Amino acid sequence: MLVCSNCNNHQEDGKFCGVCGGALKQALSEEQFNGSIEQSGVSSANSGAAALETQAQPTATAIKSGVSQYWSYFLSLFKNPTRAFQSNEKHYLNGLITLALYAIIFSLSIYFLTNSLMRSFGGFFGESVPFFALVSRLAIAVIITFVITFGSAFAMIRFAKNQETFKTIIAQYGSIIVPFTALNVVAMLGGLIGSYQLTFIPLVISVIFTFTFVPVLFVFEKVSNINKNGQKVYLSLATIVLISLISYILGDALLSSLVEDIEDLLYYVW
Structure with missing residues (x-):
């Protein structure tokens, strides 16, 4: 079978197309045509896989x-x-x-210990504490406490005329929490094995x-770095006063409902 390269007309014999007069060429057989499609499909699939792999690697x-x-x-x-x-800001x-x-590991420590205690009371297949309900509420409570304590410290160092950026201060504050985050990891391991002492002693120290x-x-x-003869003692003590004041004013509004929910979840254990 011959096919015209111009109008795609098919005819059995001849050198030129009977419709437009264009040159004829041999048409592909069905097997050749299918093979060409399969090869094109495989090539396209390989190209797509290679592209995905290239994107995944970075x-x-x-x-x-x-x-x-x-x-x-x-x-x-x-x-x-x-x-x-x-x-500095690079560590923000x-x-x-x-x-x-810190907030997540603290919450997991309480959850694992509570779950272990419930299983010990009700047998291995005893009812477990709702994971998300407890962990999310504990984490939010810790985050709110961080906002209050960091906000108070930030206010004091700004009052002392510290000129560092907010990102730098967050980076430094988060960095100094590292040892206590590690202490929470110890508490989490204590919760996993169901050890009351190994969970709560590190958590209490950490908090x-x-x-x-x-x-x-x-x-x-921070105040010492600004002025070695500045009011670093009074401003440091004022930080505790400010934390206590904010906690007293906002604690009922921000934390009371969370604490009640947590108490309800832990009622049958604690």
């Missing part, structure tokens, strides 16, 4: 690199928390991640230092 590499960099950052500050005050995201991890001593220490250090 993403996976970026994630791996980010995790590695954060781990190095975390380990460095765990060994020497004083380096937190050397953090790391600071936020640390604050978020006291994170929400009481750290804001005071942070303000003292």
Whole structure:
């Protein structure tokens, strides 16, 4: 079978098309045509797979690199928390991640311990505590407390005329929380094995230092850098007063419903 290259007319024989007079060429057989389509399809599929793989590789590499960099950052500050005050805007995201991890790991510690205790009371197949309901409420409560304590510290250092950017201050504040985030990890392991002491002792220490001593220490250090003869003692103590005042005023509005929900969830355990 011959086919015209101009008008695609098919005819059995001849050198020129009987319709338009164009040159004729041999038409592809059905097997050749199908083979051409299959080859084109395979080539297209391979190209698509290669493109997806090429796109996935940089993403996976970026994630791996980010995790590695954060781990190095975390380990460095765990060994020497004083380096937190050397953090700058480049560490802003790391600071936020640390604050978020603190809240999440704290919440998981309580959840795992509660779940372990419920199973011990009701047998291995005993009823478990709703994961999201408890963890989300605990995490929100911790985040609100962070907002109050950091906000008070930020107000004091701004009152002392600190000129650093908000991102730098967040980076440094988050960095100084690293050791207490690690302490929460110990508490979480205690919760997993159902150890009351190994969960609550680290958590109590972590909470006291994170929400009481750290804001005071942070303000003292920042004010000292501004003026060594400045009112660093009074401003540090004023931080605690401001935290207490804000907690008293806003605590009922922001935390009371959360605390009630948490108490309802933990009623049969605690």
